[in-house]
Amino acid sequence: MSLTANGKATLTTAAPQEEITIRRATLLDGPDVGKAAATAYFSTPLxxxxxxxxxxxxxxxxxxxxxxxxxxxxxxxNETYVACLSSPEGKIVGAAQFVRLGDDAGARKMIRDVGLVRRVLFWVLSWGFWAWCQVWWLFQGGDKSIDREAVETFAAWCRVDQGRFWEGREERVNRWHAQSVVVLPEWQGRGIGKRLMAEVLRRAERDGAMVGLESSVKGEGLYRRLGFELLGRFTTQADAMEGGDKGGVMAWYPEGWKERHSGES
Incomplete structure (x- = not known):
């Protein structure tokens, strides 16, 4: 499935024999990562x-x-990974974005490894990008595709579950968190999501850190197969919208994590 110029979602046929490569994303991949997410989420109830x-x-x-x-x-x-076709054009067919939270040794090492010069550069670029986006939206008259009341309601639901599952939980502060994991519809069912998730699970195993995420109904089966456990269903109506009895907040733990944190929960 892809989005046409008028926003219609059209089904495209993928070539099953094409090889997929997983690699770290660059800043230049940003537009394609965003487009993949927009396409993957286009037809969902939410x-x-x-x-x-x-x-x-x-x-x-x-x-x-x-x-x-x-x-x-x-x-x-942040760590962003993309799944690309191995053909010369290297089309992105899936992407995953993860953030390293907390202030343990693993988080501090990640920041150090980025380097001071790169951190300063990214800070400057972030502010410049933010300002450019504000000007763009100003000329567009805001986001006319959304229902503002729905956006505010959904944000409130997210705050409820943020407080319920993450805030005030010392044992869950230092973690990797999946911000987005998407695969284009015509490429789903080929293990691409599993391969993208494997990248952060390897990092988390090395860090000794847990991995958290919010799973859709459709994604829960994949995450369970990868060893994720359900922390709880969504508190509010988001779960009913997506099916009612599946989907929710999930966590994966590296070997020995539960033993080390047994007295903190």
């Missing part, structure tokens, strides 16, 4: 509710995903 006018205003709809993708890549705590 997106239909939050962005009911996405077909009428496709540029605004895709822009939000583009901005989030680039903003994350510009963070020194």
């Amino acid at each position: 997106t239909s509710w939050i962005s009911p006018r996405r077909e009428k205003y496709p540029a605004a709809y895709q822009r939000g995903f583009f901005e989030r993708a680039v903003t994350r890549i510009l963070s020194p705590r």
